[in-house]
Amino acid sequence: MLESITIKGVATYDATGIQIDNLRKINFIYGTNGCGKTTLSKLIYNPTDMAFSDCDLAWKGNLPVNVLVYNKDFRERNFGKGKIDGVFTLGQATKEEIQAIDKMLLELEEIKNNGIEKKKTLEKQQEKKSQENNEFKEAIWLDIYKENENEFKEAFRGFMKKDSFRDKILEEFKNNEETLLTIQDLKEKSQTIFGRTPTILPLLSIIEFKKLLEIESDKIWNKKIIGKADVPIAGLIQKLNLNDWVNEGRNYITEDEICPFCQQKTISESFKRQLENFFDESFLQDITKVRTLSDEYTQGCQNLQNLLEQMELQQKGNPDSKLNIEQFSAFLRTLISQFVTNKELLGNKKKEPSRSIELFSTKEQLESIQNLIIESNKEITTHNDIVNDYTNQKNNLLKAIWKYLIEGHRATIETFIKKQEGLEKGIQILQQKHKDLQDKFVEINKKIREANKDVTSVQPSVDEINQILTSYGFLNFQIVPSKKEPNQYQIQREDGSVAESTLSEGEATFITFLYYLQLAKGSTNEESITEERILVIDDPISSLDSNVLFVVSSLIKEIVKTIKGNTGNIKQLILLTHNVYFHKEVSFVDGRTPKNGDTHYWIIRKNHNVSSIQAFEMENPIHSSYELLWKELSNSSKNSGITIQNTMRRIIENYFKILGRYADDDLIKSFVNHQEQEICRSLVCWINDGSHGLPDDLYIEQQDAVIDRYFEVFKQIFKKTGHIEHYNMMHRVVDEEKIA
Template sequence: MLESITVKSAATYDAKGIQIDSLRKINFLYGANGCGKTTLSKLIYSPADTVYSNCHLGWRGNLPVNALVYNKDFRERNFGKGKMDGVFTLGQATKEDINAIEKMQSELAEIKDKGIEKKHTLEKQEEIKSKGDNDFKEAVWVDIYKENEDEFREAFRGFMKKDSFRDKILYEFKSNKETLSTIKELKEKSQTIFGKIPTSLSLVSKIEFKRLLEIESDKILKNKIIGKADVSIAGLIQKLNLNDWVNEGRNYIAENEICPFCQQKTISENFKKQLEDYFDESFTKDTTRVKELSDEYNRLSQNLQSLLDQIESQQKSNSDSKLKIESFSALLKTLISQFVTNKELLGNKGKEPSRSIELVSTKVQLEDIQKLIDECNVEVKAHNDIVNDYTNQKNYLIRAIWKYLIEGHRGTIEAFMKKQEGLEKGIQVLQKQHKDLQENYIKLNKKIKEANKNVTSVQHSVDEINRTLKSYGFLNFEIVPSKKEPNQYQIQREDGSIAESTLSEGEATFISFLYYLQLTKGSTKEESITEERILVIDDPISSLDSNILFVVSSLIKEIIKSIKQNIGSIKQLILLTHNVYFHKEVSFVDGRTPKNGDTHYWIIRKNNSVSSIQAFEMKNPIQSSYELLWKELSNSSKNSGITIQNTMRRIIENYFKILGKYADDDLIKSFDNHQEQEICRSLVCWINDGSHGLPDDLYVEQQDAIIERYFEVFKQIFVKMGHEEHYKMMFRVLMDEKIDVA
């Protein structure tokens, strides 16, 4: 069934166009000539025409149905060539054959309805799945992409659109097997890999300080170096603790006999010998060793300090340095201070060998510095490994980032995938069921077509057309078989001449419509006579006289009745007309059914050469003048007393006087007693007076009370005359109008 029609940029329809929604089984579209009705019928007949490229037909379940369109083009196609194709119908088929075909048609319709329902369910499930997919897409975009795009933008390259990002999340969730890293690790690696393309770094030189520590702990530095104790002057020197002083003075007496201490010629060879014996070889050896240790320590510490200064300078200037430079500089500063102290102590020991000294241990500082260098070199090595294997390391980091992201949102992803998998399974089941129904439909439809071929007949359609023509007084022509071509028919007059070119316009219109009606029951092809179809009828009474108008409306009402009762292959009717009387006649069912859910109404209008449409749904917008009088009573509260009086007068005149041939006295005498008769007489006088004159002031002041009283008398006239049912029927119309207005 056709559910909607969209018409844009065609004929009198502009780019905005019109939308006809909620089409029902029976659809009446009224409009004046030239307002765009025929455009609608042509669109339905040929929707693929490029003229209607901006138009659209909305079919139930997206399943188009064969549309039989009756309009001027139909008449030209079928009667412009002087002959017509034969119409196959079930004709003289046996009751058993017809029942069998009808049963199969019923089964086919049931399969089709199930298919449409199944497709609707399938589309709904697909819509739910699509919505879930869109919701998930938005969620991961906001919660994952937006939250991490600054840190991991490089990992997101190629997936910076919502659809591709969602697909990447699902892919990584299923396939990523990387070890989970911390966010800190990922950020650190990202700075190296995702920054500028990294270059190799040099390892920081290791330091050697073993010998320095050995010197600092050498026992000789703690020993007091003094002369030989068994020499005569030893006692005095040691008693006075003049060991270092005397040793220093020896340098002055080697070539001089004057004592450097008393400045007298007191230095004898014996005294010299005692000094030499006191400061013997052992003393000389120890002091020499102290000097050597001091010189070596100064040299090693200076070299080490220079190396560390160089490392500090280089690493401070390297923005990619892995050395903890602040800690390194603090340790180096302390170390230099320790070196200064130890050098001073060693200098003192050289001057005063008898002094016991203990150097400041630099072990902790040097080991801490070495630890920083080792840590730095570990990172440099890792950095250089990345540089040397940049592509692999970058790919690994990207996988690690995706692993971290999906693990952080595992619950959301799992819930989505579980729901979507469930929906997908359901969709696959529905798709299979829908496919099975389609296959069953094709098989049964083929079977019906084969059955149709065996029982169809063209002659039945010809007989039906001729019978109808004779029934309605068209006696001077009939349909006869063509003598030249099979299944072709012509219109022949009583004298045997072909009547095609001599038919009046009204005759041609009527016979073409009868031919169309046979097509609605059958087909020009044997196998398709029982296929479902919709009818589109555009002004079928054009050029017909008033008598034929009622014939056509009667024939169409029979079709309407069968459609409503779901009998036969016709499933929908769209009727377009400009004739008010025909519209009123063909849309009238009975007085008891003013509205019907299977029937909808529209009016098409054209203003400034542009067509528009107004929907009235179940409410018939075309009413008779008599109905409009009753409708006028529904507005009694808004109208003057004069209007109401005139309305009541016209209703009574139309119904009782003109149609019923009753006089005023007949209405008055219908009341039982004299009092009631006088009340009725007063109503008649009131409505006649109000219709033909102006009331005085007093009369106007009492109008509300009078109107209310005479409404009741108005009703009683119908009751007393035996027409209460008519009053109730029309009053129901009146009340319906009130409800609609409310």
């Protein structure tokens, strides 16, 4: 079952979004058109869509359930291909076969619930284990680390975080077999070994300078980069050696004819073309190469200089350095000087490409520095070989220190390990039980699929859809088997023609919804008709006639009853609608249970194109103007007879005439005998007269004597037409609000 929905960053839901928590078996979500209901249904249908990457569905026990979503997309998926997939149900199964499947389904449900409980217990055990772990970690951090931090700081290096320190304690407790020394012995040895002693020295980094040398020797620096010679203006530019000057001046040529050199109107289009031709593609490529290599060289020099200066600084402060720091510094100063000179030459080349330059080669200095580093590393290697024996002594001391610390807190460590082992054993048992339940679930589910396959049929679902269509006046089309493919059906007119493309919007919506209800009870796959599922219904009556509204609400209320009664394979319903009357009808089940713990209500609103949601839990928030009429009628003692007449008329018009399309004669004929019909007729005449006419004083005086009688007839109209539940519901809502 879905427990909560988070939707944000899509359509009318902003980055903050909304969260629908505490979802129950039955969930009614009201919202006007465009507020985001359909987006919500699309998220539930396909949460893996990239559009919903910031959204989330939270499932009970982290066990997703098959979701069947009814919205506009459902119709396009199932009725937009000229044929309809058959819906398998248990309609042809024997009573014994259905009972056998039901028994397995109950067993499957029990296994699933046990699995959820086992998982909760498992999570509690894991949480308890984690809590014990954290408490132990804090305890040894205070009692061991903090108490001995100054004394044995060298031993604690690398374990100065709580997690790593805990892991080290447990590792040493398990593996440390060193001889136990006294605290005095440990302190004396620590002063000797942890004092000023030779240590392993790291090797120096070998420098890379091949690329720098390649750039320094590139032929582009000797090349005079000038414009194209066969352009009319080339002769003058080259004769006066103005290549660089003219090239720089090109940057200042604008759309007008003003020359950036003489400030006269001498720049014609022909002159501009000659400049472009003079500084041709070859010129531009050379210029680009100069700039690219220059930037690369500058950056490479700076990186290498930084590396060498850092090495120089570190080695000067290292008393054990094996590097000939004096020669190193001398070579480095010369190298830096050469870098500076080359950078200046490169800057001149970039500014005046026609000049030929030759960069200083830094090869000698770089190789000299490299040789010093290589010689230093050879000495470091020799040094480290000598230190190795010292390292062994130090390691032995470190083991002795850990041994001392462990023995001083053995009871605490042993208690923790025993608790952890006990919890881990319990966790493993629970994990195995949970796995056994999962395996058993898979086994029984497989048996159910096989049993479904043996006793299912598509014909009962087709018969039921056609029967409902006929019962409610849809006589000019029905669902029939396809002649081409098995288990495929199509909508056909009485004359045999395919009706899908000619259905009205209301007809198409109604038959789509009936098909959806059959899918809710069955499946297009004969093996999975009894799988648990969740229904998400988005505005099923948006295109239906008002008289069909009651049919749809009645069908949904039957589903609501099965969900509340925990019968069948439908476990949860989420209904979204913008229709107040439909919401009122479908959310009312009987007059005795105005609130129910299995039912929750929400309203989605959109303000400034951003959707928000308000939860009402068990309190139905929808109050219509129609409901206000019932409130007014309940205050009959405070209203005149004329007001009561007008109120009764508006209720009958709203409920029976506008929504239900009942005429006055239909209401009158709903009574069995002639006398009751006349009483009803008199009521209709009375309320019409009171609401449309202007009675005289005598009639008004006699009005109070007949009000109570007509109240009873008013109630009987609802009873005789089969809508007494609606009458009771409206009275219940009004009475509850009076008490509140």
